[in-house]
Amino acid sequence: MELDSKCPTGPIETRWERHRFNLKLVNPANKRKYTVIVVGTGLAGGSTAATLGELGYNVECFCFQDSPRRAHSIAAQGGINAAKNYHNDGDSVYRLFYDTVKGGDFRARESNVYRLAAISLDIIDQCVAQGVPFAREYSGYLDNRSFGGAQVSRTFYARGQTGQQLLLGAYQALERQIGTGMVKMHPRSEMLDLIVIDGRARGIVTRDLLTGKVESHIADAVVLGTGGYGNVFYLSTNAKGCNATAIWRAHKRGALFANPCFTQIHPTCIPVSGEYQSKLTLMSESLRNDGRIWVPLKKGDKRKASEIPEAERDYFLERKYPSFGNLVPRDVASRNAKAVCDEGRGVGETGLAVYLDLRDSIARLGKNVIKERYGNLIDMYNRITGEDPYQAPMRIFPASHYTMGGLWVDYNLMSNIPGLYVIGEANFSDHGANRLGASALMQGLADGYFVLPNTIGDYLASNKFPKVEASNPAARQAEQEVAAITQRLLGAKGTRSVDACHRELGKLLWEDCGMGRTAQGLKHALSQIPEMRERFWKDVKVLGTGEELNQSLEKAGRVADFFELAELMCLDALERNESCGGHFREEYQTPEGEAARDDEHYSYAAAWEFRGVGNAPVLHKEPLTFDYVHPSQRSYK
Amino acid sequence: MRITLHIWRQRNASDKGRMVRYELPNVSEHMSFLEMLDVLNEELITKGEDPVAFDHDCREGICGMCGCMVNGVAHGPLPETTLCQLHMRHFKDGDELYLEPWRAKAFPVVKDLVVDRTAFDRIIAAGGFISVATGSAPDGNAVLVPKDNAERSMDAAACIGCGACVAMCPNASASLFVSAKIAHLGLLPQGQPERERRVTAMVAQANQEIFGSCTNMGECEAVCPKGIKLENIALMNRHFLGANWAGREGVEAD
Numbered sequence: 001m002e003l004d005s006k007c008p009t010g011p012i013e014t015r016w017e018r019h020r021f022n023l024k025l026v027n028p029a030n031k032r033k034y035t036v037i038v039v040g041t042g043l044a045g046g047s048t049a050a051t052l053g054e055l056g057y058n059v060e061c062f063c064f065q066d067s068p069r070r071a072h073s074i075a076a077q078g079g080i081n082a083a084k085n086y087h088n089d090g091d092s093v094y095r096l097f098y099d100t101v102k103g104g105d106f107r108a109r110e111s112n113v114y115r116l117a118a119i120s121l122d123i124i125d126q127c128v129a130q131g132v133p134f135a136r137e138y139s140g141y142l143d144n145r146s147f148g149g150a151q152v153s154r155t156f157y158a159r160g161q162t163g164q165q166l167l168l169g170a171y172q173a174l175e176r177q178i179g180t181g182m183v184k185m186h187p188r189s190e191m192l193d194l195i196v197i198d199g200r201a202r203g204i205v206t207r208d209l210l211t212g213k214v215e216s217h218i219a220d221a222v223v224l225g226t227g228g229y230g231n232v233f234y235l236s237t238n239a240k241g242c243n244a245t246a247i248w249r250a251h252k253r254g255a256l257f258a259n260p261c262f263t264q265i266h267p268t269c270i271p272v273s274g275e276y277q278s279k280l281t282l283m284s285e286s287l288r289n290d291g292r293i294w295v296p297l298k299k300g301d302k303r304k305a306s307e308i309p310e311a312e313r314d315y316f317l318e319r320k321y322p323s324f325g326n327l328v329p330r331d332v333a334s335r336n337a338k339a340v341c342d343e344g345r346g347v348g349e350t351g352l353a354v355y356l357d358l359r360d361s362i363a364r365l366g367k368n369v370i371k372e373r374y375g376n377l378i379d380m381y382n383r384i385t386g387e388d389p390y391q392a393p394m395r396i397f398p399a400s401h402y403t404m405g406g407l408w409v410d411y412n413l414m415s416n417i418p419g420l421y422v423i424g425e426a427n428f429s430d431h432g433a434n435r436l437g438a439s440a441l442m443q444g445l446a447d448g449y450f451v452l453p454n455t456i457g458d459y460l461a462s463n464k465f466p467k468v469e470a471s472n473p474a475a476r477q478a479e480q481e482v483a484a485i486t487q488r489l490l491g492a493k494g495t496r497s498v499d500a501c502h503r504e505l506g507k508l509l510w511e512d513c514g515m516g517r518t519a520q521g522l523k524h525a526l527s528q529i530p531e532m533r534e535r536f537w538k539d540v541k542v543l544g545t546g547e548e549l550n551q552s553l554e555k556a557g558r559v560a561d562f563f564e565l566a567e568l569m570c571l572d573a574l575e576r577n578e579s580c581g582g583h584f585r586e587e588y589q590t591p592e593g594e595a596a597r598d599d600e601h602y603s604y605a606a607a608w609e610f611r612g613v614g615n616a617p618v619l620h621k622e623p624l625t626f627d628y629v630h631p632s633q634r635s636y637k
Numbered sequence: 638m639r640i641t642l643h644i645w646r647q648r649n650a651s652d653k654g655r656m657v658r659y660e661l662p663n664v665s666e667h668m669s670f671l672e673m674l675d676v677l678n679e680e681l682i683t684k685g686e687d688p689v690a691f692d693h694d695c696r697e698g699i700c701g702m703c704g705c706m707v708n709g710v711a712h713g714p715l716p717e718t719t720l721c722q723l724h725m726r727h728f729k730d731g732d733e734l735y736l737e738p739w740r741a742k743a744f745p746v747v748k749d750l751v752v753d754r755t756a757f758d759r760i761i762a763a764g765g766f767i768s769v770a771t772g773s774a775p776d777g778n779a780v781l782v783p784k785d786n787a788e789r790s791m792d793a794a795a796c797i798g799c800g801a802c803v804a805m806c807p808n809a810s811a812s813l814f815v816s817a818k819i820a821h822l823g824l825l826p827q828g829q830p831e832r833e834r835r836v837t838a839m840v841a842q843a844n845q846e847i848f849g850s851c852t853n854m855g856e857c858e859a860v861c862p863k864g865i866k867l868e869n870i871a872l873m874n875r876h877f878l879g880a881n882w883a884g885r886e887g888v889e890a891d
Contacts, residue, residue, distance in 0.1 A: 051771045066692060067758050069798055070700045086778065122772070129774035131767045131822045133782075133791040140781030156777075158791060164699055165794060172766035179762035187755065210747060239694040273667040278675055279696045380698065383715075383722050384669075449771045497682045499675070543687055548649065549748045551690055552682065 003256075003607060003622040006410040007111040012097075012628055016115040019411065020454055024461035031056035034460050037204055037219040039191045039246050041068030043163070043441055044424025045225025046170035047448030053177030055453055060217055061174070061183050062206060064190045064241060064554075069171040072227060072239040073444060076163025077284035077377065079147055079155035080127075080441040082120035087144055091152040093117045098629050099150060100439060103329055104404070104432020105581035105597060106631040107259070107605070109624060111411055112429050116439075119446040124156055126449060130169040134158050146327070147286055147437045155438045160284055160376045166441055170448070190554065191246045192485075193478040194222065194253045194420065201250075201420035202468050205478045207486075209554060212547040214482050216475035220465045221419045221456055224250060225448065228403035228425040230263065232562045232569065233514070234506025236400035237269055237282040243558035244565050247407050247426050255415040256607035256620060258408035258428035260565065261573035264435055264582045265515050266401030267333035270384055270394075271353040280399040281384060283356075283377050285437050288326045288333070290361035290370060291394070293317050295354050299344040305355055305393045316340055324636040331434050331582045331595070332636060334398035338515050339593070341397075348395045357393035398515060402440060404431040404582065405572075408607040408622070412455035413447060416607075418463075421456060423447035428605065433581025486546040489556045494539035498555045501536045505559070505566055508532070513570050518586045522574040526567065530614060533563040564613055571608075575619065578602045590633070599631050638730035640664045642677065644689055645737045647746055654746070656735070666726040670713065671696060671703060673725055690749040698722040698862060701797030704804070705750040706737040711801035711860040719799065719862040739804035743811070743846045754800050756846040757814060764838030765818040767827055786824050793820035795863040802857035802865075808849030813857035815839050816873035817865045823876055833880035840877055 008015040026034065034057050038049040041063040049061040063071065083096040096117035101108060128134065128142070134156050135143040147155035158165040177183040188209040195203035195216060203218040229244035230236040251257045268283045294315045296308055316336055318325040326333075337354045340346065347353050358378075362370050367390060371378070378389045385395075407415050407422040409429055414421050424444040431439065468475075512525035536559070544550045579588040579595035580602070588596045604621040611617055640661045647654030664673055671693050678688035693703040698719040705720060707713035713723045728734070736750060744752040782790075796817035803811050819836050822828035828835070851870055858867045 047771075054770045065694060065700075065702060066754055067798065069758070069761075070694055070702050072695060072700070075695045075697050075699050084777070122774075124777045125774040126769070126771060128777040128780070129767065129769040129827055131790075131825050131827050133787050133794050133821065133825065134777075136782050136784045136787040138784050140783050141778050158794075161699065161791075161795060164797075165791075168794065172761060173769075173771075175758060175762040176766045176768060178758075179764075185758075187758075239700060240696060241694045274665055276665065276668050276672045276676055278669070278672050281697050379717075380722070383698075383718060384724065386724070386726055453771070495683075497679050499679065541682055543682060543685065549690055549751065552688060 001416070001609065001620050003408070003416070003620055004410065005109060005622060006412055007109060008411070012110060012114045015111050016118060023454060023458035026457045026461045028056060032058055034058060035060060035219040036221050036223060036456065037062070037217060038223045038225065039204065040071065040225035040227060040426070041171070041174065042071035042073035042225060042227055042424060043167055043170055043444030044448040045223070046071065046167065046174050047445050048223055048225060048423060048452050049183055050170060050173035050177050051449050051453045053180070053182035056182070059177070059183040060186065060219060062186045062189045062191060064188065064209060066187055068174055068185060068187065069168065071167060072242055073441065074164045074167045075239065076441055077160045077282070078286040079145065079157035079162045079438040080123065080166060081147070081154050081438045082124045082156060082442070083117055083154055084121060084124060086142060087153045089152045091154050095152065096120060096154065100430070100436060101432070101629040102634060103436040104434050105595065105634060106432065106599065106603070106626060107262070107580055107624065108430055108432030110626060110628055115451070116430050116443060116446050119450045120442050122450060123442060123445045127166055127169050130173060132158060132165045132169045145286065146289065150436065160286070160374060163441060166445065170445070191226070192249060192482045192557065194250045195475050195478050196253050196417060197468055197472060197474045200418045203475060205475070205482050207482065210549050212545070212550070214479050216470040216479055218468050218470055218475070220460060221421065223421040223423060223452065224407070224426050225423045226426045228406065229565055230400045230403050232506070232566055233400040233509050234502050235272065235277060235280050237266060237280050240279060243561070245558050245561045247422065248561040248565055250407060250415070250417070250420060252610050253417070254610070255417050255420055256408040256609055257405070257568060258605050258607040259405035259572065260569040260608070261513070261576060261583050262404035262433045262581060263400060263569070264330060264402040264404060265334045265398040267330055267337055267398050268356060268396045269399035270381060271348060271350065271397040281380065282399070282401060283381060283394065283396060285330065287356060287374060287377060290373065291326065291356040291358050292360060293326050293354055293356050295340045295345040295347060301345070305357070314345070321636045328636045329434060329436065331584070334515055335584060337398055353395035353397045355393035356396045358389055359393065362390065402435055404428065404433060404435055408605065412458065413452050414455070414459065419459065421452055423452055433583055485557060485560070486553065488537070489540065489542050489553060489560070490546060492537060492540045492542065494541045496539050497541060498552055498559050501540055502559045502562065505532055505563060509566055509569070513573050516584050516586050517573050519574060522570045525570045526574070529563065529567045529570065536560065536563055568608055568617060571617070572606055575606065576602055594633065597631070597633070603631070638664050638666065638725070638728070640673065640728065641733040643733065643735045644749070646689070646749055649748055650745055664725050666724070668725045669696065669721055670723040670725065671721045690751050692751050693721055696721040699797060701799040704739065704799045704801055706739070706804060708735050711739070711805045712862050717862055717864045739800050741803045741809035741848070743809065743848050744800060744803060752800070756848070757798050757800065757811070759846065760811065760815060760839050760842045761818065763842035764831070764835040765822070767822055768831060780826050782825055790821050790824040793817045793824070793865060793869050796865050797863055799862065801860045801862060803848060805856040805860045806849065807854060807856065808852060810851045811843045811846070811848035812851035812870045812873070813861065813865055815843050816869035819873040819876055820869040823872065832876060833883055836873060836876040837880050
């Protein structure tokens, strides 16, 4: 299979403009004759459904929550990047592009990243006009801050709730279209299969989560904005409902899955407290702007933080990376936190945590300024742990947070299945092997508001769409397969709950395919996962029926997919014999312990083709070339 | 610690429903309220009993999906805290807790503690937005927003749409929810052109959904997990009167 990225060539500054000009347009009067399905209502899905509705397309939109306003984009705290250079501190579209390619450790496409950086400007304008209450200066101008890994202030924010406010902006735009009838919303509906007819994506099969009704929906194109697969680790900062089912089932219908091993572990999360732990809570890394990260110099130092004198503290990020200090990229910060804990210098009851200390900033800026910047984060920490960060440092530890990998898409955001588009975290396209802070919101909205609404028109205008009925044999067969999975899960009548099975898988992955990976560990995981998966199907216990609201059944289907995805993740990690970004193979590091890339052999996106459960998938490689940002070893010293 | 739960169990909308007692002998104080329900559900599944259905998603207090009445108080006893962020250290050994779904005609029960809140979405669809088509916006700094207005707007925009205000209100009024959106958008210069149209349309939709009227009881503010203030309702009323005074499309008589 030839992977054609359809990336334009020529000067990078005008690639998107020239490409957009060459896209065919759909006549305004004809737009309503096309139906587009959008699955997921986060920043990417919500914004695209709204925009397609505005353009005049007939949109069918689906989410598994009770309302499109709940998607997990809402939990993003820190901010959204845009190269506005409002601070005159040397920022530019080119610099944002450069930082993103470098931050992604040279495993993303230059064309995509440049487009993302350029569109960042329009996103801020759009969101301000929608009424997103971004932070302001006293003069009324927009405020910015610098954010993890960036040396310029280009991050726009709305307190610690930027994701919430951006999502509400998209949600309100979407509701406006629902009100006008351009978008039909299907809440509490889960996509369980993709309908492919004559090689094109023509619809989806859903299960109504309230009644259990399995139904086919036919359209001319399908857009997946269903988020990432970080919950494969069981414990993650994702919402409990986040899942990979939509993209995984599309993968099983032929969509290639790219770079599954590129997962991001976020450095600033609240540590685990017990076995019952159901999720991990992220503290925005904006805290690293004013918080200093440290551990005791001595191993096993059990004194209270306040009793450890300055000379016996190790501010390990500031020590190792003097120019970036506490603001090094996420993967670097996470790995270093793990390293000091592995040395026995971790803090707290479990020893699996490091301090994030606001003391010096409070002394410098005053408690009020810190409260204004991080008040809600500090309250959240206080609520969860019962400790007061104004008095004692917070304890943090890395946790699974974001997945850079996802379905392979070309420059038009279309997968290798014609008519199947994938946007936001669900695709693999823009962040390479590591995502920079405040860039996920940017990508979700860039894809949803500005890229996809342009590119999808070209596909619709260039093709003929024979009429398809919901009774089409392909749809019928997909429905039957979905029903069979439900029956198999309900019929297992085993002894273990879905969560127990999921927890077991998560632990294995965290050990063998988490922050540090080795060939030996990955082989171990690959030998365990098929057994675990078989045990799951035999021994899972799902009560109730398929014809009612059945939350165990919903979870079971998602976990079944995680069992398959986990195997591909480990295989991809084993195949990639280098370290890059979030993928750290312990065998491949520099003498200073930094990720050692192997550009000669691995400068490609690994796109995997499904060949049946238990069968070896086929690897297709999309070579990456760098005309502008020349690969160098990332250095944050 | 030992906790006794009495939980409203209702198989579906047409089932009559009843309270069922459950004993949890080993609850850790570090657990969140929902993690305690997870533990209960694991036990129920082991015993072959139907687990308790409850809505939840982010478990960070921001998605607005979770919530139930705990001893008659929406989201439980801790101020400005959603159920998922409520930890068991705030309860004591031997406590008996009564868990019920949100009670309001406009929020019909779906199953156990799960209710249907789509009425909120319909209120937003009626007018809770600024009509700006993608791509038509001027530069972000072209329109200045005084910091105080931006802050007050943000205070109101923090609403998570959980429905606790409705559940707690003796009239099952949605005024706090509706007014939070009116204030969020109405305090910004970008929201001015549609200010009157917005308030009349949203209030009309809330009436249509059979939410009750506001009688300034203040229960909504007391339980709001995001600290949305009653003053938003005053602002909404002012905008509403202003809109009718201006003679724009008023509320249709119902």
